Every structure is written in C-alpha cells, then in structure tokens.
Amino acid sequence: xxxxxxxxxxxxxxxxxxxxxxxxxxxxxxxxxxxxxxxxxxxxxxxxxxxxxxxxxxxxxxxxxxxxxxxxxxxxxxxxxxxxxxxxxxxxxxxxxxxxxxxxxxxxxxxx
Amino acid sequence: xxxxxxxxxxxxxxxxxxxxxxxxxxxxxxxxxxxxxxxxxxxxxxxxxxxxxxxxxxxxxxxxxxxxxxxxxxxxxxxxxxxxxxxxxxxxxxxxxxxxxxxxxxxxxxxxx
Numbered sequence: 380x381x382x383x384x385x386x387x388x389x390x391x392x393x394x395x396x397x398x399x400x401x402x403x404x405x406x407x408x409x410x411x412x413x414x415x416x417x418x419x420x421x422x423x424x425x426x427x428x429x430x431x432x433x434x435x436x437x438x439x440x441x442x443x444x445x446x447x448x449x450x451x452x453x454x455x456x457x458x459x460x461x462x463x464x465x466x467x468x469x470x471x472x473x474x475x476x477x478x479x480x481x482x483x484x485x486x487x488x489x490x491x
Numbered sequence: 492x493x494x495x496x497x498x499x500x501x502x503x504x505x506x507x508x509x510x511x512x513x514x515x516x517x518x519x520x521x522x523x524x525x526x527x528x529x530x531x532x533x534x535x536x537x538x539x540x541x542x543x544x545x546x547x548x549x550x551x552x553x554x555x556x557x558x559x560x561x562x563x564x565x566x567x568x569x570x571x572x573x574x575x576x577x578x579x580x581x582x583x584x585x586x587x588x589x590x591x592x593x594x595x596x597x598x599x600x601x602x603x604x
Contacts, residue, residue: 411590422495422582422595423534466533470590479524481533 383467383482390488397454399485401467404448412443412450413468417484423466426452462489493517495596497583503602504573512568512599516585523566524593525558526582534582540566541588573603 385401403412411430415423427434429441429450440453454461464484496515504510516523521542526534536550543563551557555573560566570577580600584593 413592415593420597422584422598423593424595425592428592479536479539481536484533 383469383480385465385467385482385485387483388486388488390490391457392490393458394456397457397461397487397489399452399454399465399487400449401452401482402449403467403469403480406447406469410447411470412441412447413470414439414441414450414452415466415468417464417466426465457487457489459489459491461487463487495583495585495594497581497596497599499599500597501600501602503604505604506573506575508573508603510570510573510601512570512581512583512601514566514568514583514585514596516564516566516583517594518564520585520587520594521563522586522588522591522593523560524584524586525566525568526584528580528582528598537568570601573601575603577601578603 382405383401383403391397411428413428414426416426417423427436427439427441429443431443434441442451464486466484467482469480495517498513502510523540525537527537528534538545538551538558539547540560543560555571558566558568568581578601580598582595582598584595586593
C-alpha cells in the first residue's frame with residue numbers, strides 16, 4: 380500500500396522560493412502525484428499534477444526524480460496569501476481499482 | 492459555472508441518530524469522491540463513484556456508513572447510529588475522471604453530541 384510522508388510544518392518569508400518534499404516509497408508505476416492547497420474552513424484546491432520529471436504551471440513547479448519515490452512542490456516568490464496547508468496525493472490504480480492516498484499535510488507559514 | 496456544493500454546511504445531531512449529507516458535483520463530472528477530515532488531519536478517503544456505481548468503497552470505516560449516487564450526479568452520504576467519533580468535516584469532490592483534478596466542495600461540518 381502506498382504511503383506518503385511530508386514535513387509537518389515549514390516557515391518562510393515573502394519573496395522566497397519554498398520547496399516542500401513528499402516521499403511516496405511504494406508508489407505504483409501508474410500513479411500520478413498531485414498537490415493541493417487548503418485554507419482554513421475550505422476544501423482543498425488543486426495546485427499541480429505530474430507523473431515524472433518536471434511539470435510547471437502558472438503557480439508552481441513539481442519535480443519528480445526518475446525513481447518517483449518522492450516529489451517536490453516548488454512555490455516561487457511566495458506571498459503572505461500562500462500561508463496554507465499543502466497536501467501531496469498519490470493515486471494508485473485506475474478506474475475501479477483506483478485508490479487515493481493523502482499525506483498528512485505541510486503547514487506553510489509565510490512571514491513578512 | 493457552479494462549483495461543487497454541499498448541504499447542509501453544518502449539522503449537529505445526537506449520538507445514535509441518522510444523518511444524510513448531500514453533494515452536488517460539477518455538471519458533467521463522472522467521478523465523485525467523499526472524504527472525512529478531522530481537525531489538523533489530511534482528508535481521509537471514504538468512497539469513490541464512477542458514474543452511478545461505487546468504484547471503490549474501501550475507505551468506509553464500517554457498515555454504519557453508506558453512500559449512493561443513483562443517477563450519476565447528486566450523491567448522498569448516509570450515516571446510521573452516529574457516534575461522537577463521527578464528528579468531522581465531510582468533504583465531497585468531483586472530477587472528469589479518476590486521474591483528473593478534483594474540485595472540492597466547502598464541506599459539511601458534522602458534530603455528534
């Protein structure tokens with residue numbers, strides 16, 4: 380069974396780049412890796428998804444090494460509004476065999 | 492367009508009672524997920540629907556929990572004989588398919604007294 384591990388909390392400052400790593404040692408060959416952001420009293424919100432190497436969108440980058448046993452979410456030039464909890468999510472299987480494994484979340488605090 | 496909606500936003504009930512939580516997914520999304528989230532924890536997967544059928548219900552904690560999606564759109568999570576440990580935020584999400592971005596609703600906060 381795939382399991383994910385990520386740091387409980389991180390601090391950074393406005394304008395800095397923040398990298399949050401998630402380990403998923405038992406990820407299966409067909410798993411995607413997805414990251415979500417959650418603010419208090421709201422549902423999680425999709426940030427980025429990848430399968431291998433590097434993916435970039437308008438808000439973040441996702442780095443996945445060749446062995447895919449970890450992934451790193453990179454947030455460039457963070458602002459105070461990036462203070463939130465960040466979750467990595469590993470998908471296992473497809474269609475009727477699909478399972479979802481969420482990390483415990485990393486609480487990111489951005490300071491001025 | 493409209494996002495995922497969940498009703499009620501808050502539900503307070505007494506131990507032993509029956510509750511129903513409703514989720515209206517985004518129109519056209521075939522996949523629907525239910526999660527439970529306790530304070531300070533990540534979402535805990537409960538059940539996943541692909542269309543009308545429960546593709547994976549392995550996350551339901553016991554037989555007091557049941558979910559339906561009879562027409563492949565709206566879903567209802569049903570909890571019988573509620574216990575205090577069932578208190579949590581119940582989140583619903585929908586997506587175009589099993590590997591696609593999930594769109595979450597605001598959740599229903601269930602409190603069992």
